[in-house]
Amino acid sequence: MEDFSTFHEFMSFTKGLTYVLMGVMLVVLGGLWSFLNSRDDD
Amino acid sequence: MSQETKAAGTRFQFTPGRLLVGGILLLGLVVTFLRFTKGLGAVTNLDHNTPWGLWISFDLLCGVALAAGGFVTSAAVYIFGLKKYHFAVRPAVLTGFLGYALVVLALTYDVGIPWRLPYPFIVQPGPTSFLFEVGLCVALYLTVLFLEISPAGLEWLGKSRLRNIVVKMTLALTVFGVILSTLHQSSLGGLYLIAPSKMHPLWYSSYLPLGFFVSSIVAGLSMVIFEGALSYRFLRHKMDEEHIRNKDDLAIGFAKAASFVLAGYLFIQLVGLAVGNDWAYLNSGYGAWYILEMGGFVALPCFLFALGAREKNVRLIRWTAVLGVLGIVLNRFNVSLVAFNWHLPLSERYFPSWMEFAISIFLVTLGVLAYTFVVTRMPVLYEYPEYSEE
DSSP states (O other): OOOOSSHHHHHHHHHHHHHHHHHHHHHHHHHHHHHHHTTTTO | OOHHHHHHHHSOOOOHHHHHHHHHHHHHHHHHHHHHHHOHHHHOOOOSSOSSOHIIIIIIIIHHHHTTHHHHHHIIIIISOOGGGGGGHHHHHHHHHHHHHHHHHHHHHHSSSGGGTTHHHHTOOOTTOHHHHHHHHHHHHHHHHHHHHHHHHHHHHTOHHHHHHHHHTHHHHHHHHHHHHHHHHHHHHHGGGGOTTTBOTTTOOTTHHHHHHHHHHHHHHHHHHHHHHHHHHHSGGGOOHHHHHHHHHHHHHHHHHHHHHHHHHHHHHHHHHHHHTOGGGGSSHHHHHHHHHHIIIIIHHHHHHHHHHHHTOHHHHHHHHHHHHHHHHHHHHIIIIISBTTTSOGGGSOOOOHHHHHHHHHHHHHHHHHHHHHHTTSSSSSOOGGGTTO
16 A cells, blocks of 8 residues: 555545546446447448 | 136146245244244344344345336336337336335334334434435335336226326326435445445445445346346246337347446446555455456446347346346445454354345245236236227
8 A cells, every 4th residue: 555644645646546547437438338339230 | 728627727736836935935924923023133143233134235225226127217218218118117117116115024124113114204304314315215216116007007907097197197207216216226325424434445435325326227227137038938928019029129228228337337436446545455355355246246247238239149138137136236235244344353243044034035035926916917018909009
């Protein structure tokens, strides 16, 4: 586990990681949507 | 058909299945008698550390989540306009109604003084409590579900005027049902927010209410697919043409939705870990269990639902729906039993007594019997021709 000296450091780390996860989620959910629907026109 | 054949067809026969059901009901009635004459202590292993046991974890938390098919299907048809799934509304709403009715019945076993169950509404309300909100929503939603399924009974009884009045309220009831479900499905998760020091950090996060609500959508979708497959297998003779023709489309459509929602749910769980910086706990026994839940019962069904929907493999979708249902059961057990009081020594941990299991199995059996009773008599899996255009 990372060592945090201040609450600010903790929040910066966890919030930063959350923002990265949200970005990944946008890309993954977009990809999943097209995976699910790409064969609907067949 | 000759009189003899008719008589032979209606004569009650003792089959192994019927004997099993009879045995479960008999045992359930005996334990029910013990519960209401000798109290909770005589039939349960509950204690001050774990006052909520199997009856809350399974009968209530799993029951409410798995009964979500009613609001999910109604919303899909009447709010999102997916009219092609209209045939699935009544079976889903009936399952929801029976599920919630059994939740309330199970609560009478679990509440110490069951006849005081309505007290929060009429004697001593606690409007700031999550439990009050859950109780109020469940009571109201059970009424909504009863009204939503009542047209089937009214058609069966030939009460068309009353039936037409209820049918005109369908959209309002659906909207009300979605609002109530959003509130109480999430509040069930909210109940555990009060115990951060008792719950394992991997399962505890401020996103518990959101996780409970989103996973209930998956539970509802999976249950509709699973229950549709069972109905087709055992009650096919009660289904009309439209039901049989469109059942695969329903499975594919709901599998797509379940896959997408599961992916969202997985990210909610990851964000919960990130916000609490709980990653280090993954490298432990509890961590392995958590990874199994997230990998085997969230990520895997997400992938299999997507694959099944894309390849139009209904068989795969049906088996994945079973996995989805098991995943919800596992999650509710993990939150309310496994992760709860995790720091206690094993000797002080709660494990349900056989009588608690007997009551849970008794209630599920009652639900299956009630469902079979209704669908073999009322227009649930088929429509009467005079109402089929509506």
